[in-house]
Amino acid sequence: MSGVRVLVGTRKGAFILTADGGRADWQVDGPHFGGWEVYHVAGSPADPDRLYASQSTSWFGQLIQRSDDGGRTWQQVDHDFTYEGGAGEHLWYDGTPKPWEFARIWHLEPSLTDPDMVYAGAQDAALYRSSDGGRSWQELTGLRQHTSGPEWQPGAGGLCLHTIILDPTNSARMFTAISAAGAFRSDDAGVSWQPINQGLRSEGIPDPDAEVGHCVHRIALHPSRPDVLFMQKHWDVMRSDDAGGRWREISGNLPSDFGFPIAVHPHEPETVYVVPIHSDSEHYPPEGRLRVYRSRCGGDEWQPLTEGLPQSHCYVNVLRDAMAVDTLDEAGIYFGTTGGQVYVSADSGDTWAPIARDLPAVLSVEVQTLP
Amino acid sequence: MITVRVKLPTHLRGLAHVRGEIELAVTDPVTQRAVLDALEQRFPMLRGTIRDSATGRRRAFVRFFACETDLSNDSPDDPLPDAVTAGTEPFLVVGAMAGG
Numbered sequence: 493m494s495g496v497r498v499l500v501g502t503r504k505g506a507f508i509l510t511a512d513g514g515r516a517d518w519q520v521d522g523p524h525f526g527g528w529e530v531y532h533v534a535g536s537p538a539d540p541d542r543l544y545a546s547q548s549t550s551w552f553g554q555l556i557q558r559s560d561d562g563g564r565t566w567q568q569v570d571h572d573f574t575y576e577g578g579a580g581e582h583l584w585y586d587g588t589p590k591p592w593e594f595a596r597i598w599h600l601e602p603s604l605t606d607p608d609m610v611y612a613g614a615q616d617a618a619l620y621r622s623s624d625g626g627r628s629w630q631e632l633t634g635l636r637q638h639t640s641g642p643e644w645q646p647g648a649g650g651l652c653l654h655t656i657i658l659d660p661t662n663s664a665r666m667f668t669a670i671s672a673a674g675a676f677r678s679d680d681a682g683v684s685w686q687p688i689n690q691g692l693r694s695e696g697i698p699d700p701d702a703e704v705g706h707c708v709h710r711i712a713l714h715p716s717r718p719d720v721l722f723m724q725k726h727w728d729v730m731r732s733d734d735a736g737g738r739w740r741e742i743s744g745n746l747p748s749d750f751g752f753p754i755a756v757h758p759h760e761p762e763t764v765y766v767v768p769i770h771s772d773s774e775h776y777p778p779e780g781r782l783r784v785y786r787s788r789c790g791g792d793e794w795q796p797l798t799e800g801l802p803q804s805h806c807y808v809n810v811l812r813d814a815m816a817v818d819t820l821d822e823a824g825i826y827f828g829t830t831g832g833q834v835y836v837s838a839d840s841g842d843t844w845a846p847i848a849r850d851l852p853a854v855l856s857v858e859v860q861t862l863p
Numbered sequence: 864m865i866t867v868r869v870k871l872p873t874h875l876r877g878l879a880h881v882r883g884e885i886e887l888a889v890t891d892p893v894t895q896r897a898v899l900d901a902l903e904q905r906f907p908m909l910r911g912t913i914r915d916s917a918t919g920r921r922r923a924f925v926r927f928f929a930c931e932t933d934l935s936n937d938s939p940d941d942p943l944p945d946a947v948t949a950g951t952e953p954f955l956v957v958g959a960m961a962g963g
């Protein structure tokens with residue numbers, strides 16, 4: 493029987509949650525790297541036993557760990573993330589130039605076909621690639637050195653490259669997103685990049701329609717239709733039907749269009765999930781009710797999903813990398829909260845149950861569907 | 864070579880797979896730089912965790928103590944106290960006190 497392995501990064505370590513295809517009985521393994529912040533753990537689509545983890549603390553910096561046995565054992569690989577060709581400068585919060593300064597790796601995106609190839613998104617924003625299983629990293633400089641780079645300004649969480657999407661139908665096409673620069677696309681395997689922010693409006697910047705400066709929180713796509721992108725922005729849920737060429741708002745009847753994660757159903761390209769958050773100053777659900785919202789028509793019309801989720805006195809947040817979907821026939825949807833809960837729905841969101849209730853604050857959730 | 868006792872904080876002992884104090888063979892003169900060079904040579908997994916890989920500077924939340932003295936802001940090329948060189952006192956790498 494097939495099963496799932498959920499990879500959870502938290503403020504104080506990583507956890508691996510496993511279950512069979514029923515997704516009712518769970519084994520919780522961890523913490524791995526206890527006491528360290530684990531921003532992300534990701535598995536290779538080409539070899540599910542190959543995992544990569546981003547491990548860091550403010551004290552001792554950034555490390556990268558790799559597992560070749562599905563997370564049972566780990567080995568430390570290279571963690572030298574150098575800004576190639578000099579750091580350059582971006583804008584600081586006060587509008588003055590500030591040299592790029594490495595803080596951490598937010599997101600790891602393994603290649604769809606090669607277990608030894610993995611991309612890493614950094615704060616301050618830069619994109620790195622390893623072609624040798626993490627033993628060395630090279631910056632793809634075309635993104636950071638884009639002509640708009642000196643105008644990039646950090647969001648509250650830092651100038652972080654948090655989203656990396658590889659087009660499964662076109663190996664030359666990639667998408668990235670940076671807070672608070674915006675979304676970018678490459679059509680030459682990461683060599684050169686163009687901002688794809690037309691149609692976004694952000695009232696927190698002087699020119700709401702500027703080419704860059706938008707606080708994109710997360711982008712998602714369905715692998716069968718990679719030209720259709722869904723975005724949770726700082727405010728607004730957005731959609732593009734032309735690979736980011738133009739965006740339109742699909743927030744519709746959401747109780748708040750602020751939030752962090754967005755995910756697409758594995759078998760229904762028009763079914764999208766978001767977790768509305770009250771506002772950017774109150775990072776908790778509206779009315780203290782934790783609700784996932786699902787649209788089955790590609791946006792605009794949203795349905796709250798509440799069964800099994802706390803509907804009173806709930807003041808947690810769900811961060812941008814903390815939602816994932818499996819690919820079992822009856823699709824599973826997963827998310828983790830800053831309160832340490834990890835929830836699963838084994839029926840596309842109709843009903844929910846906690847897998848774990850008392851983990852450290854959850855930073856990221858990924859799921860692997862195992863044979 | 865001079866044997867120097869070094870005590871690491873918990874997280875770094877975990878990375879290095881050691882327990883308690885370690886003893887390092889350090890070239891003379893015994894300085895912060897010489898101790899850290901020897902430490903990173905023997906435990907390559909610690910590179911970048913105490914000193915920034917690119918600049919070589921002490922990471923902001925790491926401190927160096929010996930003989931009940933904070934040596935963090937001393938020159939990395941200053942000689943360490945005689946008691947460290949003599950092996951009667953350890954060189955302490957400390958994670959600065961901070962919440963989180």
